[in-house]
Protein backbone atom coordinates (compact mmCIF):
# COMPACT_ATOMS: atom_id res chain seq x y z
CA UNK A 1 0.00 0.00 0.00
CA UNK A 2 1.29 3.48 -0.81
CA UNK A 3 1.80 5.49 2.36
CA UNK A 4 2.19 8.72 0.38
CA UNK A 5 0.73 9.36 -3.06
CA UNK A 6 0.98 12.52 -5.16
CA UNK A 7 -0.60 12.69 -8.60
CA UNK A 8 0.03 15.60 -10.94
CA UNK A 9 0.59 18.01 -8.07
CA UNK A 10 1.30 21.67 -8.83
CA UNK A 11 1.80 24.51 -6.39
CA UNK A 12 2.30 28.15 -7.26
CA UNK A 13 3.02 30.67 -4.52
CA UNK A 14 1.28 34.01 -4.89
CA UNK A 15 1.83 37.43 -3.40
CA UNK A 16 -0.68 39.53 -1.44
CA UNK A 17 -2.47 40.55 -4.66
CA UNK A 18 -2.60 36.85 -5.73
CA UNK A 19 -0.07 37.45 -8.49
CA UNK A 20 1.95 34.27 -9.07
CA UNK A 21 5.50 34.59 -7.74
CA UNK A 22 6.98 31.13 -8.17
CA UNK A 23 5.85 27.75 -9.49
CA UNK A 24 7.34 25.61 -6.73
CA UNK A 25 5.92 22.30 -8.03
CA UNK A 26 4.90 21.45 -11.55
CA UNK A 27 2.90 18.25 -12.15
CA UNK A 28 4.68 16.08 -9.61
CA UNK A 29 3.93 12.34 -9.30
CA UNK A 30 5.32 10.56 -6.28
CA UNK A 31 4.51 7.33 -4.51
CA UNK A 32 6.14 6.05 -1.32
CA UNK A 33 5.50 2.49 -0.23
CA UNK A 34 5.41 1.17 3.30
CA UNK A 35 8.87 0.38 4.75
CA UNK A 36 10.83 2.51 2.29
CA UNK A 37 13.49 5.07 3.16
CA UNK A 38 12.75 7.61 0.48
CA UNK A 39 15.26 10.37 -0.27
CA UNK A 40 13.83 13.55 -1.74
CA UNK A 41 16.80 15.39 -3.22
CA UNK A 42 17.46 18.47 -5.29
CA UNK A 43 19.16 21.85 -5.25
CA UNK A 44 18.06 24.79 -3.09
CA UNK A 45 14.62 25.99 -4.07
CA UNK A 46 13.77 22.88 -6.11
CA UNK A 47 10.58 22.17 -4.15
CA UNK A 48 11.52 19.58 -1.52
CA UNK A 49 10.13 21.37 1.54
CA UNK A 50 7.06 22.42 -0.44
CA UNK A 51 6.42 18.75 -1.31
CA UNK A 52 6.74 17.81 2.35
CA UNK A 53 4.36 20.56 3.46
CA UNK A 54 1.78 19.35 0.92
CA UNK A 55 2.11 15.79 2.22
CA UNK A 56 1.58 17.04 5.77
CA UNK A 57 -1.42 19.12 4.78
CA UNK A 58 0.31 22.36 5.79
CA UNK A 59 -0.18 23.61 2.22
CA UNK A 60 -2.82 22.64 -0.32
CA UNK A 61 -2.10 22.00 -4.00
CA UNK A 62 -3.42 24.17 -6.86
CA UNK A 63 -3.83 21.07 -9.01
CA UNK A 64 -3.52 17.32 -8.56
CA UNK A 65 -4.12 14.99 -5.66
CA UNK A 66 -2.25 14.30 -2.43
CA UNK A 67 -3.04 11.29 -0.23
CA UNK A 68 -1.50 10.23 3.06
CA UNK A 69 -2.44 6.70 4.17
CA UNK A 70 -5.06 6.89 1.38
CA UNK A 71 -6.69 9.82 3.18
CA UNK A 72 -6.62 13.56 2.66
CA UNK A 73 -3.48 14.93 4.34
CA UNK A 74 -4.15 17.07 7.35
CA UNK A 75 -7.03 14.85 8.51
CA UNK A 76 -6.78 13.96 12.17
CA UNK A 77 -6.66 10.24 11.35
CA UNK A 78 -3.70 10.66 8.98
CA UNK A 79 -1.88 13.08 11.29
CA UNK A 80 -1.91 10.67 14.21
CA UNK A 81 0.29 8.27 12.27
CA UNK A 82 2.89 10.87 11.36
CA UNK A 83 6.10 12.28 12.82
CA UNK A 84 7.67 15.44 11.38
CA UNK A 85 11.04 17.10 11.77
CA UNK A 86 10.77 20.55 10.12
CA UNK A 87 13.64 22.12 8.20
CA UNK A 88 13.91 24.77 10.92
CA UNK A 89 12.98 23.63 14.40
CA UNK A 90 10.48 25.88 16.12
CA UNK A 91 10.96 25.03 19.78
CA UNK A 92 9.53 26.98 22.71
CA UNK A 93 12.71 28.55 24.01
CA UNK A 94 11.56 28.76 27.64
CA UNK A 95 10.81 25.04 27.88
CA UNK A 96 13.44 22.49 28.85
CA UNK A 97 14.28 19.55 26.60
CA UNK A 98 12.29 17.22 28.87
CA UNK A 99 9.27 19.55 28.96
CA UNK A 100 9.39 19.82 25.18
CA UNK A 101 9.17 16.06 24.75
CA UNK A 102 6.42 15.77 27.37
CA UNK A 103 4.53 18.54 25.57
CA UNK A 104 4.67 16.65 22.25
CA UNK A 105 3.75 13.43 24.05
CA UNK A 106 0.64 15.24 25.28
CA UNK A 107 -0.23 16.32 21.74
CA UNK A 108 0.04 12.67 20.68
CA UNK A 109 -2.42 11.74 23.42
CA UNK A 110 -0.01 9.55 25.41
CA UNK A 111 -0.79 8.83 29.06
CA UNK A 112 1.60 10.27 31.66
CA UNK A 113 3.51 7.09 32.44
CA UNK A 114 4.12 6.28 28.76
CA UNK A 115 5.04 9.92 28.06
CA UNK A 116 7.63 9.91 30.85
CA UNK A 117 9.16 6.60 29.87
CA UNK A 118 9.39 7.48 26.16
CA UNK A 119 10.82 10.90 27.04
CA UNK A 120 13.51 9.30 29.18
CA UNK A 121 14.43 6.82 26.44
CA UNK A 122 14.50 9.45 23.69
CA UNK A 123 16.64 11.85 25.77
CA UNK A 124 19.07 9.04 26.29
CA UNK A 125 19.06 8.01 22.64
CA UNK A 126 19.76 11.55 21.44
CA UNK A 127 22.40 12.07 24.17
CA UNK A 128 20.44 14.85 25.83
CA UNK A 129 19.96 13.28 29.28
CA UNK A 130 22.62 15.51 30.86
CA UNK A 131 21.02 18.71 29.55
CA UNK A 132 17.40 17.53 29.80
CA UNK A 133 16.46 20.17 32.36
CA UNK A 134 18.01 23.16 30.60
CA UNK A 135 15.86 25.53 28.53
CA UNK A 136 16.15 24.78 24.83
CA UNK A 137 16.48 28.51 24.04
CA UNK A 138 20.08 28.24 25.22
CA UNK A 139 20.87 25.12 23.19
CA UNK A 140 23.39 25.01 20.37
CA UNK A 141 22.03 24.41 16.86
CA UNK A 142 22.83 20.69 16.89
CA UNK A 143 21.38 20.19 20.39
CA UNK A 144 18.14 21.92 19.37
CA UNK A 145 18.03 19.75 16.25
CA UNK A 146 18.30 16.63 18.40
CA UNK A 147 15.44 17.80 20.63
CA UNK A 148 13.30 18.30 17.52
CA UNK A 149 14.26 14.87 16.18
CA UNK A 150 13.36 13.23 19.49
CA UNK A 151 10.02 15.11 19.49
CA UNK A 152 9.18 13.76 16.04
CA UNK A 153 9.53 10.19 17.35
CA UNK A 154 7.61 10.41 20.62
CA UNK A 155 4.35 9.17 19.11
CA UNK A 156 6.06 6.16 17.43
CA UNK A 157 4.81 7.24 14.01
CA UNK A 158 4.22 4.95 11.03
CA UNK A 159 5.58 7.61 8.68
CA UNK A 160 8.50 9.77 9.73
CA UNK A 161 9.18 12.88 7.65
CA UNK A 162 12.64 14.36 8.14
CA UNK A 163 13.49 17.64 6.39
CA UNK A 164 17.30 17.80 6.42
CA UNK A 165 17.72 15.69 9.59
CA UNK A 166 21.50 16.04 9.70
CA UNK A 167 21.74 19.78 9.07
CA UNK A 168 23.78 21.35 11.84
CA UNK A 169 24.84 18.01 13.33
CA UNK A 170 28.45 17.04 14.03
CA UNK A 171 29.90 13.95 12.27
CA UNK A 172 29.23 11.60 15.20
CA UNK A 173 25.60 12.71 15.56
CA UNK A 174 25.18 12.50 11.77
CA UNK A 175 26.33 8.89 11.86
CA UNK A 176 23.96 8.17 14.74
CA UNK A 177 21.02 9.63 12.81
CA UNK A 178 21.90 7.45 9.81
CA UNK A 179 21.99 4.35 12.00
CA UNK A 180 18.74 5.39 13.67
CA UNK A 181 16.95 5.85 10.34
CA UNK A 182 18.05 2.40 9.15
CA UNK A 183 16.98 0.78 12.44
CA UNK A 184 13.58 2.49 12.36
CA UNK A 185 13.00 1.24 8.81
CA UNK A 186 13.92 -2.30 9.90
CA UNK A 187 11.23 -2.12 12.54
CA UNK A 188 8.69 -1.21 9.84
CA UNK A 189 8.60 2.60 9.90
CA UNK A 190 8.36 4.39 6.55
CA UNK A 191 10.75 7.31 6.20
CA UNK A 192 10.75 10.30 3.88
CA UNK A 193 13.82 12.48 4.17
CA UNK A 194 15.55 15.30 2.36
CA UNK A 195 19.28 15.86 2.44
CA UNK A 196 22.01 17.74 0.65
CA UNK A 197 24.56 15.16 1.74
CA UNK A 198 24.32 12.78 -1.18
CA UNK A 199 26.84 10.27 0.14
CA UNK A 200 24.73 9.96 3.31
CA UNK A 201 21.53 9.69 1.27
CA UNK A 202 23.14 6.93 -0.78
CA UNK A 203 24.08 5.02 2.41
CA UNK A 204 20.64 5.31 3.95
CA UNK A 205 17.92 5.55 1.32
CA UNK A 206 16.30 2.69 -0.55
CA UNK A 207 14.72 4.92 -3.19
CA UNK A 208 15.25 8.50 -4.30
CA UNK A 209 13.85 11.30 -6.42
CA UNK A 210 15.77 14.33 -7.60
CA UNK A 211 13.75 17.50 -8.05
CA UNK A 212 14.74 20.50 -10.10
CA UNK A 213 12.51 23.52 -10.59
CA UNK A 214 9.57 21.62 -9.11
CA UNK A 215 9.84 18.63 -11.45
CA UNK A 216 11.29 15.15 -11.05
CA UNK A 217 14.48 14.90 -13.12
CA UNK A 218 15.66 11.47 -11.90
CA UNK A 219 14.29 8.72 -9.68
CA UNK A 220 14.81 5.08 -8.89
CA UNK A 221 16.12 2.51 -6.44
CA UNK A 222 19.47 3.38 -4.90
CA UNK A 223 20.58 -0.25 -5.42
CA UNK A 224 20.05 0.12 -9.19
CA UNK A 225 22.37 3.10 -9.52
CA UNK A 226 25.38 2.49 -11.75
CA UNK A 227 27.54 5.23 -10.31
CA UNK A 228 27.15 7.39 -7.24
CA UNK A 229 24.09 9.40 -6.34
CA UNK A 230 26.32 12.46 -6.59
CA UNK A 231 27.08 11.69 -10.29
CA UNK A 232 23.40 11.06 -10.97
CA UNK A 233 22.52 14.38 -9.27
CA UNK A 234 25.08 16.40 -11.22
CA UNK A 235 23.98 14.83 -14.51
CA UNK A 236 20.28 15.40 -13.77
CA UNK A 237 20.65 18.97 -12.55
CA UNK A 238 22.55 20.05 -15.61
CA UNK A 239 22.33 23.81 -15.64
CA UNK A 240 25.43 24.46 -13.56
CA UNK A 241 26.88 27.90 -14.01
CA UNK A 242 30.51 28.75 -13.58
CA UNK A 243 30.89 30.43 -10.19
CA UNK A 244 32.54 33.81 -10.12
CA UNK A 245 33.47 35.89 -7.10
CA UNK A 246 31.85 39.35 -6.99
CA UNK A 247 34.31 41.69 -8.62
CA UNK A 248 34.46 44.12 -5.66
CA UNK A 249 35.75 41.30 -3.45
CA UNK A 250 38.72 40.66 -5.68
CA UNK A 251 42.01 42.35 -4.96
Ligand SMILES: Nc1ncnc2c1ncn2[C@@H]1O[C@H](COP(=O)(O)OP(=O)(O)OP(=O)(O)O)[C@@H](O)[C@H]1O
Pocket residue numbers: 013014021022023024042043044045046047048049050051087
Ligand atom coordinates in the same frame (compact mmCIF):
# COMPACT_ATOMS: atom_id res chain seq x y z
N1 LIG B 1 5.74 30.38 1.62
C1 LIG B 1 6.32 30.68 0.46
N2 LIG B 1 6.03 31.83 -0.20
C2 LIG B 1 6.58 32.11 -1.39
N3 LIG B 1 7.44 31.30 -2.04
C3 LIG B 1 7.78 30.14 -1.43
C4 LIG B 1 7.25 29.77 -0.16
N4 LIG B 1 7.76 28.56 0.19
C5 LIG B 1 8.58 28.21 -0.81
N5 LIG B 1 8.59 29.15 -1.80
C6 LIG B 1 9.35 29.09 -3.05
O1 LIG B 1 9.14 27.81 -3.65
C7 LIG B 1 10.34 27.31 -4.22
C8 LIG B 1 10.66 25.96 -3.60
O2 LIG B 1 10.98 26.14 -2.22
P1 LIG B 1 11.27 24.94 -1.22
O3 LIG B 1 11.36 25.50 0.14
O4 LIG B 1 10.28 23.85 -1.46
O5 LIG B 1 12.72 24.46 -1.72
P2 LIG B 1 13.69 23.33 -1.14
O6 LIG B 1 13.90 22.34 -2.25
O7 LIG B 1 13.20 22.82 0.15
O8 LIG B 1 15.06 24.16 -0.94
P3 LIG B 1 16.21 24.08 0.20
O9 LIG B 1 17.14 23.00 -0.25
O10 LIG B 1 16.87 25.42 0.11
O11 LIG B 1 15.56 23.81 1.52
C9 LIG B 1 11.40 28.39 -3.96
O12 LIG B 1 11.51 29.20 -5.12
C10 LIG B 1 10.84 29.18 -2.80
O13 LIG B 1 11.26 30.52 -2.83
Ligand SMILES: [Mg+2]
Pocket residue numbers: 048049050087163
Ligand atom coordinates in the same frame (compact mmCIF):
# COMPACT_ATOMS: atom_id res chain seq x y z
MG1 LIG C 1 13.91 22.89 2.06
